[in-house]
Amino acid sequence: MATFYNQIPSASALFSLYTTFSAIKMLFRTILNEVVPLYIRNYITVKFAILFSTYFQTSFTFIIEQRWDSMENQTFRAAEIYLPTRLAGLSTGKLLVGSNDLKNPAAEPKLALPVNTKIIDEFEGIHLEWILDSIETQNFPYEKQYFHLTCKKQFREKIMTDYFKHLTKSAEKIMRNREKLLIYTYNREQSVWKAAIFEHHTTFETLAIEPQLKTTMIDDLDSFSKGKDFFKSVGRAWKRGYLLYGPPGTGKSSMVAAIANYMQYNIYDLQMQSVRDDADLRNILTSTKNRSILLIEDIDCGADSTSRRKTKKEENDQLQKQKQKQDIGVSLSGLLNFVDGLWSSCGEERIIIFTTNHKEKLDQALLRPGRMDVHILMGYCTPFVLKNLVTMYLKIDDHVLFDPIEKLVLEVSVTPAEVTQQLMASKNADIALKGLLEYLENKRFKKKEDTKVEEDGETEDAVTKEAET
Structure with missing residues (x-):
């Protein structure tokens, strides 16, 4: 037993051996680093890694x-x-x-x-x-x-x-x-989309629009969702552009919500004022996900999308002024390329929706098919829309005030939002409809007064011109 213990090296001997081995290793590594070029060392390392992966890693x-x-x-x-x-x-x-x-x-x-x-x-x-x-x-x-x-x-x-x-x-x-769906807003400072839960419950069943428009929209959306092979066969990006136009309060935002809920698409709500320039606009487009809606509201107020195209000199002058303000903005050409250029094909199954209160202000180049494929007029309230709203908010199908209210709806321009506001004033149908009737009568009276003022003004101008002649 004593002989066995005598054969075990002492701690000092082991430490001395370890020190010698470490010194030799460091010397060998130093010589290797000095003599063998780096690219050869890297090559050998890669080969050993491949060899190990091939034969030993499962x-x-x-x-x-x-x-x-x-x-x-x-x-x-x-x-x-x-x-x-x-x-x-x-x-x-x-x-x-x-x-x-x-x-x-x-x-x-x-x-x-x-x-x-x-x-x-x-x-x-x-x-x-x-x-x-x-x-x-x-x-x-x-x-x-x-x-x-x-x-x-x-x-x-x-x-x-x-x-x-x-x-x-x-x-x-x-x-x-x-x-659940999400609605994203673009954060300009951090250059990222930030999400929130989208809980707008409007659907095509609850949307108060004419039956023909509802059928047209649903058929068009169904055709788009099933059109992957068609778009590929004709060499076009799988996207669809909608222009919703009409006066404020006619249901453009509700139409967007109905489309999102029907298609089960998330919404990217882009304010054009938050976009720095054309390059930023391209980055924004490529950072959106497939199966989504890109919403650009009030397009006539954001980008350079209105009036005629500018000459080269006018564009250079405007660009110089914008650079001085350090707020270049989006040009019409950048917007067109964004909607229907090469960059628009970066992704698929996307719907682009523009809204505007003034369609006549938009450049015609932006309105053509392929950029805005479907133009949808969100107009003033009609008798059909009126009845739908009354049924939805007051839960009635008929009332003695329906006839006079319908006649006034045809006579004056009233938006669904205005009608809804009056219907929500009371849960009592008699009180709510009486309030709506008075509101419409006041609008008719104001319309007559405005018409009279305009006619009197035209008459005075005519008399003035005759006197000058």
Whole structure:
């Protein structure tokens, strides 16, 4: 027994051996760095890594980043939608929960993807492991996220050919049946879209418009949603442009909400005043997601979209003045390229909706088909719209005041918003309709007074001209 212990090296001998080995290692590394060029060392390192991966590593990992070629990575988006349905396969004891239901704070919280947590999925007997990872970027506190998808090396081709198709189709199905929509607004300072829950409950069933217009809109939207192969066959971007025009209060915003709820599309609400220049406008377009509505309200007030096209000298003069103000803005050519140029094809299944109170002010180049495919007049209240509003707000189908109110609606210009305001004054049908009748009578009286003033003014001008002659 004593002989065995005598054969064990002492601690000092072991330390001396370790020191000698470390010195030799450092010497060898120094010689290697001095003699062997860097590119050769890197080449050897890569070859060793490949050799190790080929013969010793049994798994393969796909990395799926948020952006791909300066656009949103649709594979990342599909995983982001699909994986919350697989949260039962969490391999760790943590879960991300939250709620944004302002109307029901006590509602059961929703589940979301935790960062750095393994999620297990299975596809045709293949075991798959997903991990959502993130790194901080210069745009603090925003993070760059990406997925790791790991499988056995022998299933790599199967995952590429079949699983990713399954992922995309599953995500598309989930999107078409999503419970809540989002509305985004563009933050100019941070150059990002910020989202909020879209809870506008207007649908085509509750929208007070003429039956023919409702049928036309639904048929056109259905045709667009099924038109992927058609748009591809004719070489056009899969998008649709709508122009909603008419006086304020005629239901343009409600029409947008009805379209969004019918198509189950999120809305990107863009204020043209928040866009710096044409380049910024292109970045904004490419950062929106597919299956969405891009809404640009009051287009005649934002970009250089009105009147005639300017000469080159006028454009240069205006550009110089805008540069001095450091607020270049969007040019008409930039807007046209945004709507129907090469950049408009960066994405698919998108609806672009413009609204304006003054269609006549818009440049004709902006109005042609391909840019604004469908022009929809949101006009003043009609007898049919009136009855719909009364039925909706007062829950009645007939009343003794219907006839005089309908006659006044045909005589004066009143918007659905004005009618709605009067109907909401009281839940009592008699009081509400009497108030509406008085409101319309006052509008008729004012209209007659305005007409009389105009006629008197024209008469005075005529007399003045005769006297001067």
